[in-house]
Amino acid sequence: MISKRLSKLRKEKNWSLQYTANQLGIAKSTYAGYESGYRQPSLEALKELAILFETSVDYLLGMTETYTGERDTLELTGKDILSQIGLTIDGKSLSQDELNQFIAFIRLKREMEANENKG
Amino acid sequence: MISKRLSKLRKEKNWSLQYTANQLGIAKSTYAGYESGYRQPSLEALKELAILFETSVDYLLGMTETYTGERDTLELTGKDILSQIGLTIDGKSLSQDELNQFIAFIRLKREMEANENKG
DNA sequence: AATATTCGTACGCGCTATGCGACTTAATGA
DNA sequence: TCATTAAGTCGCATAGCGCGTACGAATATT
Numbered sequence: 001m002i003s004k005r006l007s008k009l010r011k012e013k014n015w016s017l018q019y020t021a022n023q024l025g026i027a028k029s030t031y032a033g034y035e036s037g038y039r040q041p042s043l044e045a046l047k048e049l050a051i052l053f054e055t056s057v058d059y060l061l062g063m064t065e066t067y068t069g070e071r072d073t074l075e076l077t078g079k080d081i082l083s084q085i086g087l088t089i090d091g092k093s094l095s096q097d098e099l100n101q102f103i104a105f106i107r108l109k110r111e112m113e114a115n116e117n118k119g
Numbered sequence: 120m121i122s123k124r125l126s127k128l129r130k131e132k133n134w135s136l137q138y139t140a141n142q143l144g145i146a147k148s149t150y151a152g153y154e155s156g157y158r159q160p161s162l163e164a165l166k167e168l169a170i171l172f173e174t175s176v177d178y179l180l181g182m183t184e185t186y187t188g189e190r191d192t193l194e195l196t197g198k199d200i201l202s203q204i205g206l207t208i209d210g211k212s213l214s215q216d217e218l219n220q221f222i223a224f225i226r227l228k229r230e231m232e233a234n235e236n237k238g
Numbered sequence: 239a240a241t242a243t244t245c246g247t248a249c250g251c252g253c254t255a256t257g258c259g260a261c262t263t264a265a266t267g268a
Numbered sequence: 269t270c271a272t273t274a275a276g277t278c279g280c281a282t283a284g285c286g287c288g289t290a291c292g293a294a295t296a297t298t
Binding site: 002023040041042043046047050051052054056057058061063073074075076077085086087088089090091092094098101102103105106107109110 | 121159160161162165166169175176177180182193194195196204205206207208209210211212213214215216217220221222224225226228229
Binding site for chain 1: 244245246247248249
């Protein structure tokens with residue numbers, strides 16, 4: 001069950017086994033074992049998988065059919081978001097300027113990916 | 120994390136280790152190992168635990184309800200930060216991949232600014 | 239065309255740690 | 269007092285996790 005869902009999720013993102021394994025910090029053969037059903041991930045690896053694929057552990061294990069779990073979410077484009085919650089990187093707080101640049105960066109990246117998928 | 124939650128759930132139901140193990144069809148020492156943190160359940164056992172305690176696997180693993188509203192700052196380089204709080208841009212959730220790129224981007228930007236100040 | 243790189247798949251090995259039964263200790267009741 | 273139940277710990281056998289490695293096929297690079 002978990003193997004099929006992992007395979008499905010990875011292919012949806014057009015990721016290779018090697019790239020996915022790199023993201024997780026594990027060997028390619030290890031991740032490949034998860035997808036083939038030859039291996040089962042440890043609990044720690046399982047959590048990492050859910051985070052990487054933006055889904056829930058319950059979904060990976062086939063406990064639920066719904067894609068995502070119900071985690072608290074924070075919309076970064078929200079007005080005055082930094083006054084609600086301070087965001088830091090390496091202990092140094094993020095400026096609104098930096099956040100705006102990031103949002104623009106992600107929007108551009110997503111747009112480019114969307115164009116790539118067109119062919 | 121999982122050990123604490125199991126212990127809490129079992130005590131809420133006033134179940135003994137033996138009774139709980141019987142419900143799961145495993146040895147008492149095995150289940151006791153889960154609660155003490157000495158052992159980790161297999162994925163199959165994990166699912167059974169979630170069913171028995173009428174909860175989710177994500178809760179047992181601490182993927183949900185770990186984010187407390189008390190926190191006023193969020194360190195983005197924190198491990199498994201996205202398991203604590205989902206970040207979205209334009210409603211679409213941010214992947215760990217994208218977050219890593221952002222962190223690298225900000226670090227580079229800060230480094231360049233530091234060099235500019237040198238002269 | 240020849241070579242190099244990337245992809246998915248599979249195998250063997252070392253070693254961790256899982257699951258079990260047996261044992262101990264403490265608390266409760268007949 | 270003895271029996272019963274609960275909780276906790278330990279040693280052992282072995283299942284299986286994670287890794288490196290290697291293969292054929294497909295794609296990219298020269």
